[in-house]
Amino acid sequence: MSASPAGLRLKLRPIHLSEREIATIDAFLRVGRHRLECEWSVVLDGPCDVLMLGRPQHECALAEHADAPAILPVQASKDGQDADALARPLQYDAFVDALSGLERTLSMSPSPAASSMPVTAEVTAETAPAHGTLSFGPQARFRLRRWPPAALLGAHRYNIRLASFMSGRHLGMEELVRLSNVDKVLCDRFLVALRAAAILDVKPADTAPFPPAARARRHDRLVAPLTRRARAVRPHSRPPRLERSAMKDFKIVFTGPPGAGKTTAITTLSDTRPVVTDVRNTDVKLSKDNTTVGLDFGLIDLGNGQSVRLFGTPGQPRFKFMWRVIATDALGLVILNDNSLPDPLAELAVYLDAYKDILPATNCVVGVGRMAQRASPSIDDYSDVLSGRGLMVPVLPVDVRNRDDVLMLVEIVLAQAETRA
Amino acid sequence: MSTNLTSLVDKAQLAADAVVGAIGQDSAIVISTADGFDLAHAGARAAEPARLAAMMSSFAAVGAAASEEAAIGVPRCLVVESTQGRLVVRCMQVAGESIVTMLLTDKSVLLGLAWNQLTMLERTLAQQ
Numbered sequence: 001m002s003a004s005p006a007g008l009r010l011k012l013r014p015i016h017l018s019e020r021e022i023a024t025i026d027a028f029l030r031v032g033r034h035r036l037e038c039e040w041s042v043v044l045d046g047p048c049d050v051l052m053l054g055r056p057q058h059e060c061a062l063a064e065h066a067d068a069p070a071i072l073p074v075q076a077s078k079d080g081q082d083a084d085a086l087a088r089p090l091q092y093d094a095f096v097d098a099l100s101g102l103e104r105t106l107s108m109s110p111s112p113a114a115s116s117m118p119v120t121a122e123v124t125a126e127t128a129p130a131h132g133t134l135s136f137g138p139q140a141r142f143r144l145r146r147w148p149p150a151a152l153l154g155a156h157r158y159n160i161r162l163a164s165f166m167s168g169r170h171l172g173m174e175e176l177v178r179l180s181n182v183d184k185v186l187c188d189r190f191l192v193a194l195r196a197a198a199i200l201d202v203k204p205a206d207t208a209p210f211p212p213a214a215r216a217r218r219h220d221r222l223v224a225p226l227t228r229r230a231r232a233v234r235p236h237s238r239p240p241r242l243e244r245s246a247m248k249d250f251k252i253v254f255t256g257p258p259g260a261g262k263t264t265a266i267t268t269l270s271d272t273r274p275v276v277t278d279v280r281n282t283d284v285k286l287s288k289d290n291t292t293v294g295l296d297f298g299l300i301d302l303g304n305g306q307s308v309r310l311f312g313t314p315g316q317p318r319f320k321f322m323w324r325v326i327a328t329d330a331l332g333l334v335i336l337n338d339n340s341l342p343d344p345l346a347e348l349a350v351y352l353d354a355y356k357d358i359l360p361a362t363n364c365v366v367g368v369g370r371m372a373q374r375a376s377p378s379i380d381d382y383s384d385v386l387s388g389r390g391l392m393v394p395v396l397p398v399d400v401r402n403r404d405d406v407l408m409l410v411e412i413v414l415a416q417a418e419t420r421a
Numbered sequence: 422m423s424t425n426l427t428s429l430v431d432k433a434q435l436a437a438d439a440v441v442g443a444i445g446q447d448s449a450i451v452i453s454t455a456d457g458f459d460l461a462h463a464g465a466r467a468a469e470p471a472r473l474a475a476m477m478s479s480f481a482a483v484g485a486a487a488s489e490e491a492a493i494g495v496p497r498c499l500v501v502e503s504t505q506g507r508l509v510v511r512c513m514q515v516a517g518e519s520i521v522t523m524l525l526t527d528k529s530v531l532l533g534l535a536w537n538q539l540t541m542l543e544r545t546l547a548q549q
Contacts (some may be wrong), residue, residue, distance in 0.1 A: 277482035279455040279519060282426060291473075293456050294482035317459055318475040369472065 010106060011047070011100075017074065024053070024090050032096040038135045046281070049106050052086075068100050069156070073289075092336045105157060105404070134173070134188045136202065136295075140172035142191055145199045146387045147394050152193055157408065158182045160282040160396065162190050164412040167392045168363075170203055179223070179337035180251055198249075206281040223414045251286055251309045252413055253327045255334035255355075258315030259288055259401030261369050263296045265312045265336060269406050270298025293319065295326055302411070308410065323354055332363030332413030337382075337401065340370040345385055352389060357361030359391055363416035367398035367409050425516045426454060429546065432459035433478040436545045438453040440524065440538045448526045452542075453478060455512075455519035466525055481512050498536065507532065515546045 012029075013024050022042065029040050051068040056075070073085035086094055095147050136142075144166045153159045161180050165171060177184050194200035254262040267274045277294030296312030311330070311390065313323050327333065337344055352359065366382055382395040394412050398405045433452045434472060439452050441463040449464030453474035462470035484496045501508035509524045509532070524535050 040528060193477055275486050277479070277486050279478070282454045282456055282458060291456055292482075294479045294486065314479065316457070316473065316475075319479060320475060321472070 003143075008106070009101070010011070010040050010049040010073075010103070011043045012050045012052060013043050013045070013068070014039055014052040014054065017052060018054075021074075021088075023144065025095070025335060027251065028090070028092050028095050032099075035096050036099055038099075038101065038106075040099060043243075048320060050102055055161075069106060072098055072102065081348050088138060090151060103167065111417065129334055134184065135192050136173065136188065137204070138173065139204060141172045141203045142176070142194075143201045143203075144168040144194065145201050148194060148197065148199060149383070152197055152395075157325050158186060158329045159190050161395070161411065162417060164192075164415035166200075166395060168416045169420060170201070179415070180188060204302050212267075222409050223418060231259060236328055249309050250331040250414075250417070251329060251333050253330045253335060253349055254310065254312040254334045255327070256315060256334075257284055257338055257341060257350070258291055259341075260315065260336040260338040261398075262312040262315065262336055263292055264366075265334075265398075265400040265406045265409075266296045266298040267313050268400060269300060271301050271311060271409065272299045274298040284419055286316075291316070295359060304382035305393045308414070310410075317350065320354060323351075327358070330362070332365070332416050333359075334409045334413060335364065335366045335399070336382060337366060337368050339368050339372050339375075340373040341379070344368070344374075345381065350386060352386075352391070356390065359393075363413045365409050365412045365416075366391045366395040367400070367405075368395065369398055369400055371397045401417065424450060425518050426460065427519075429515060429518070430460050431532075433532055434463070435481045436542045437463035437546070440542055442539055443445070444524075444526060444530055444534065446526065448530065450525070451477065451523045453521050453523075455481065460520075464525070468525060473523060473525075474521075475510075477510050477521050478503060480509055481521045484510075497537075500532065507535070509535045511536075511543065513543045513546070515543070520546070 002063050007186075012025070017025075022188055029042065030035075043131035050070045050072050052072045052074055056073070065197070074088060074090070075085045076088050082360040085360070086098055103144065110323040112139050144163060147167065148159075148163055150266065153163065155412065158180070164177065164181055165176060171179070173184065173187060174180075176187055191200060254265055256262055256311055263274075263276055263278065267276070275295070276292070277296070278292050281288055281291040292312060292314045296310070298310040300310065302308060309327050310329075312327050313319070333355060334362060335348065337348050341347050355362070355364075366386070368379060368382060371379075379395050379397060386393045386395065396405075396412075398409060400406055437450045437452055441448055449462065449466035449468050451459050451462045451468070451470045451473045453459045453470075455478055456525070457475035457478035458473035459470040469534045480499060480501075481496070483498045488494060488496045496512050498512070499510040501510075506525065506527045507530070511522045511524075513520045513522065522539060524539055526535055
């Protein structure tokens with residue numbers, strides 16, 4: 001998931017921006033070339049990688065932005081509601097920083113500007129709906145039967161996000177769009193692909209157990225604040241806030257075999273200096289200098305009084321007593337695995353067994369590291385193992401040194417929590 | 422296991438036996454590495470040395486993290502005072518290795534005696 005974006009050619013298409021603003025963008029791109037890894041160019045029509053929207057998205061025609069993998073809104077600074085938007089007048093540093101952030105995301109996705117590759121591998125011209133036409137009735141509700149194959153997800157973050165939301169319970173289109181913040185047309189395309197792969201359960205509205213509005217939504221709207229905070233805050237950049245009375249905490253536990261990267265993942269994400277209980281490793285069977293024997297701890301402050309507390313378990317089975325102690329009252333579980341181990345699926349089974357009584361009702365994601373060192377077993381092999389146990393658990397390749405990769409794991413857990421609550 | 426630790430095993434066993442001899446058979450001692458492997462143990466009290474060694478290394482590591490957070494230096498001793506007994510954990514450096522020693526006693530044994538025995542054990546292990 002952490003492909004280097006260097007050398008990619010990306011197209012930026014401004015819409016509803018003035019000629020002067022387009023000229024400014026052009027100038028910013030020339031001046032900021034040394035700060036960007038990709039080759040950016042401005043196009044005024046045709047396919048692009050990033051749409052810069054000068055008006056709110058809902059005021060623009062769907063056809064204008066349906067194919068763009070990323071949208072960069074521009075708004076008057078007084079609006080201030082969208083943390084991801086660039087403020088007017090355009091500022092050089094903010095603009096280059098925004099493009100820099102988009103480069104990594106886009107480097108993981110096939111570029112529609114460079115090819116006619118569909119959104120997902122399974123969507124064909126025959127199955128994809130025309131713009132503005134949806135393939136399912138407005139009352140239909142969707143849930144995954146199993147985690148989608150990697151080819152179908154296509155490394156698109158919005159596909160992963162959509163799948164995460166649909167892994168917990170049946171969701172209608174409107175709710176899916178609202179929770180995921182993904183365009184309806186892209187949602188529809190993904191649903192079509194899931195249906196074609198026979199892993200989508202579609203129910204008409206009248207079979208709903210109870211209206212979504214009546215559900216207790218303790219964890220409502222966690223993903224959006226997380227995404228905003230994570231983009232805005234760099235690791236360990238500021239001290240923790242201690243307004244305890246107003247703070248609402250969520251606990252996510254990282255577990256998995258030794259060396260899978262639990263400590264690194266928490267260190268990568270934590271807004272505060274992490275608590276680490278590593279000591280010198282004396283086990284010759286384990287090729288690492290230090291190992292965690294107590295716990296790891298980090299914190300992501302979501303703002304608005306909410307925070308995510310990240311706990312890491314020791315990996316070795318002799319510390320099994322800590323696994324359950326640390327997982328008590330956790331909102332979710334991130335199982336990190338190391339694909340370079342001799343039998344990675346057996347390693348996964350150790351943790352699935354250890355948490356088997358809580359897994360069916362726990363938000364959980366599996367992150368597989370070091371796939372570049374060893375591609376087998378594949379992500380789909382992991383999914384098969386989980387499905388074989390009757391578990392709907394997302395599986396993703398991950399580089400724990402990459403903040404965006406780890407963030408995606410946390411985002412998936414929070415997405416599951418939002419829909420399961 | 423490093424050469425230092427291997428050479429410590431026999432000495433640790435003698436020292437563990439000596440502590441249990443001084444306190445009584447209704448006690449137990451486990452000497453382990455900082456990452457939770459037991460090097461030596463003694464005593465008739467029912468306790469599984471391997472599991473206790475792992476638990477005590479976690480306990481000691483969390484104690485060290487808390488000490489660091491509170492800026493009170495390096496932890497020397499942690500005590501679990503329970504209704505029917507006591508666990509006294511001593512963190513020590515021996516021959517360049519971090520060692521965690523746990524003494525399990527019943528309530529009749531004075532805490533000062535436990536500390537004293539663990540201090541003597543540390544001195545014994547440190548002797549060349």
